[in-house]
Amino acid sequence: MIATFMLILAGPASAGxxxxxxxxxxxxxxxxxxxxxLTRLGDGVVAELLEIAADSGVPHSRRGRAVSALGHxxxxxxxxxxxxxxTGSDAFLQRKATGALAKAFRDDALPSLAPALEAExxxxxLATVHAVGQLDSKAARDLLQARVRREKDDNVxxxxxxxxxxxxxx
Numbered sequence: 001m002i003a004t005f006m007l008i009l010a011g012p013a014s015a016g017x018x019x020x021x022x023x024x025x026x027x028x029x030x031x032x033x034x035x036x037x038l039t040r041l042g043d044g045v046v047a048e049l050l051e052i053a054a055d056s057g058v059p060h061s062r063r064g065r066a067v068s069a070l071g072h073x074x075x076x077x078x079x080x081x082x083x084x085x086x087t088g089s090d091a092f093l094q095r096k097a098t099g100a101l102a103k104a105f106r107d108d109a110l111p112s113l114a115p116a117l118e119a120e121x122x123x124x125x126l127a128t129v130h131a132v133g134q135l136d137s138k139a140a141r142d143l144l145q146a147r148v149r150r151e152k153d154d155n156v157x158x159x160x161x162x163x164x165x166x167x168x169x170x
Contacts, residue, residue, distance in 0.1 A: 018048040026052065026065040033065065035072045046073050050081055053093070060092060067096040071103030079105060083112050094119075095127035102131035107139050117147045125156050133163035141167050 018041055025033040025041075038045050052058050053066035067085060070078045082104070085097035098116055101109040116128040129147075132140045141164065148160040 016048075018042075018044050019052075022048050022052060022066075023058075023062065026062040026069070028065070033069045038069060038072055046070070046075060046078060049073075050077070053081070053085070064092055064096045067093055068100055071100035074104040086112060086116060091121055091124060094121075094124050098124070098128045098131040099134075102134055106135055107137050110135075110139055110143055114143055117143070122153045122156050125151075125153070126159055129156065129159050129163050133167060136167055136170055 021041055022033075022045065025037055038049075049066045049069050053063050053070065055063065058066075067082070070082060079101075082097045082101045085093045086101065088094060094116070098113060101112055105112075110132070113128055113132055116124055117132075119125055119128075129144065132144055144160055144164055144167075148157060148164065151157040151160055
């Protein structure tokens with residue numbers, strides 16, 4: 001708390017100065033870093049989140065929380081990074097990227113998210129269903145409806161149907 005307060009008083013911080021307070025925010029188990037918490041840290045947050053998310057020396061859980069936190073920043077460099085994570089080989093970060101893409105880019109993320117609904121990994125398909133379901137738009141419903149007809153996994157199909165029912169109820 002004191003470190004964050006001192007950063008605000010000192011003005012814009014370089015990305016390196018943000019590492020410690022950001023790592024503390026990303027240490028939470030229950031909830032990710034809120035937009036308010038991140039904004040309080042000042043300039044350079046996006047650059048540091050991108051570095052943390054890409055740093056294989058950072059614990060995997062914190063990297064995942066950094067990817068999720070990027071969902072607060074609908075910027076082109078964030079979009080490029082999240083798209084790369086989604087098509088990468090780390091299944092955990094792929095799943096985190098689906099939620100961040102949907103949160104930051106809303107329906108504009110659907111072209112990136114659509115291929116993840118076709119992935120072999122059922123967990124990635126489930127994460128994508130949840131991410132797309134949060135959009136609650138006609139385009140999102142259409143995408144999920146098209147997938148439900150082709151889905152072979154009973155669990156994923158069940159989640160697709162319940163997500164669509166929830167979207168229709170709103």
